[in-house]
Amino acid sequence: MADAGAAPTLLTIDPGDAADHDADRAEWVRRGLLPAPSALRNLFDDARADALWLHAAALPAPIPESGWPYRAITDAEGRTVLELPVVSGDPAWHLTDAPVRIWDESGPIGWLPGYAGLYRAWLDAFAARADKPVVVLCEARQVGEALVAGGEPVLDPGIRILHTTHACHVLAPFAWDSPMDAAWQRWFAVADRFDAVLWLTPSQQRDAERRVGRGIRSFVVPHPAPAPARTAPVPVAGRVVMLNSLIPRKRVDHALRAFARVRDAAPHAELHVYGDGAQRAELEALAASLGIAEAVTFGGQIADPSRVWAEADAFVLASTNEGQPLVVLEALAHGVPVVSYDIPYGPRDTLAGGGGVLVPDGDVEALASALADVLVDRALRSRLSAEGLAAAATMDAAASMSALGDAARAALSDPVVRRGRQARPGQARPAHGS
CATH class of the missing domain: 3.40.50.2000 (Glycogen Phosphorylase B;)
Known part of the structure; x- marks a missing residue:
């Protein structure tokens, strides 16, 4: 993407230590995968550095009760910036309404509804500071679901979400109509809220559309083949x-x-x-x-x-x-x-x-x-x-980038309506549990 002039920013949500994230940034730069450390942003590092966006997005007290334990996220001086609910044993933890507690120097001042509210607040703040349209290439189904789930804050409608897929969506015997696990069922139920879904192959795109109809706007964006080796291979016979x-x-x-x-x-x-x-x-x-x-x-x-x-x-x-x-x-x-x-x-x-x-x-x-x-x-x-x-x-990087560009242009020119589950007129919606 960088070679194509896209100047991507990596957005990560790992709630680790800032020092660990800085080490990651340095390694990515060393390998030539980032132009500068600032090209990798982390939600919690942003909150530690300047929590004003959190304070602006927070719903006012009183903060709802929660039965979950909490993990404090602290800044360099050890001051609590926010507290995360530790939701264990629930595969849909990312959709919990358990409040994320927002702090200032005086203590808890408000809350956001779960991880979904936190992720959307961060992206909204990121988009508000951007001088170009923001297209989010989402790599994880759980994050994608959280971004388009209902509730407050509502994700800025100017943000376009392109959701990648990386795996087979059916279980054994892996036919187009084979069973799907609960995670894929839940994802398909909201997939019409993404501005584009990116399949890796035409075969999977066809099978998915055969299953749920054409209510999902989708494109094929395959992995690129690496550049050929500079030296001729010398295969060992056999x-x-x-x-x-x-x-x-x-x-x-x-x-x-x-x-x-x-x-x-x-x-x-x-x-x-x-x-x-x-x-x-x-x-x-x-x-x-x-x-x-x-x-x-x-x-x-x-x-x-x-x-x-x-x-x-x-x-x-x-x-x-x-x-x-x-x-x-x-x-x-x-x-x-x-x-x-x-x-x-x-x-x-x-x-x-x-x-x-x-x-x-x-x-x-x-x-x-x-x-x-x-x-x-x-x-x-x-x-x-x-x-x-x-x-x-x-099947090189240029071909993959061309396909990705087509999807991004479509998303920018014709966004979906993410409030509710309404599909485009005349298009079938995927059925939950199908």
């Missing part, structure tokens, strides 16, 4: 890589079982699994029981996977579901052929331009056969590598 957490959803056990069959056709093959998680010991034991322990390396978490990609001969993805896996884009950008289950969402859309092989979801034999073909047939491997590089070039 090296298959995985980069993911070692959790059940990633189905590393499927990859291990497929790899055991791959070794029959390609005895030189080796599998390198990068990432960590609770299943590591179980997966190591499975590799041993399959007789492939000497050919499987569990590399743990890595900060810089560039060498992994440079040496990879193929990449395998065996997840049950994704949003749009970044690792597939990374593989394509490095010319590494992808072998993946055909799952929702991401692999089919991302590989539409070539660069990989899709096999039926859950078919370990098909996964093994496709991997063996890529490792043994060098002409096939070369063709897929070239296709992947070409496809990644069309």
